Amino acid sequence: MSSLLNTNVFDYVNVLDKALDASAIRHEAISNNISNADTPGYKRQDVNFEVQLAKALRHSRYKSMDAKVGDLKMNRLKPITYTDYSGYSYRIDGNNVDPDTEGVYLAKNQIVYQGLEMSVAQEFKNLQTVMR
Numbered sequence: 640m641s642s643l644l645n646t647n648v649f650d651y652v653n654v655l656d657k658a659l660d661a662s663a664i665r666h667e668a669i670s671n672n673i674s675n676a677d678t679p680g681y682k683r684q685d686v687n688f689e690v691q692l693a694k695a696l697r698h699s700r701y702k703s704m705d706a707k708v709g710d711l712k713m714n715r716l717k718p719i720t721y722t723d724y725s726g727y728s729y730r731i732d733g734n735n736v737d738p739d740t741e742g743v744y745l746a747k748n749q750i751v752y753q754g755l756e757m758s759v760a761q762e763f764k765n766l767q768t769v770m771r
């Protein structure tokens with residue numbers, strides 16, 4: 640079994656795990672945005688992960704997707720929370736959170752998270768099939 644762990648079998652699972660982490664952090668950021676929708680001066684937060692992943696995958700342009708995923712440096716793929724549109728505000732008090740828009744972002748993030756969960760489950764089903 641230890642030889643299985645030393646292979647690239649879990650490369651996709653590891654990437655999906657990082658994406659799940661990013662989605663969970665994004666959920667927290669959106670929840671904070673909604674909670675602070677009436678806080679004067681509050682600026683909405685978001686999470687940057689997809690851009691990092693896309694850049695990392697482009698780094699090895701002429702390789703197959705399996706090779707690109709295998710070459711990823713997992714310790715460099717970290718979700719980063721940032722202040723979105725820091726110079727922009729909807730109101731005179733400096734707040735830039737639109738609760739309706741945040742609700743849409745929250746719903747989108749939940750769908751993404753569920754899709755990622757299903758992808759991880761499918762990867763493990765594939766592994767089970769191969770091991771039979």
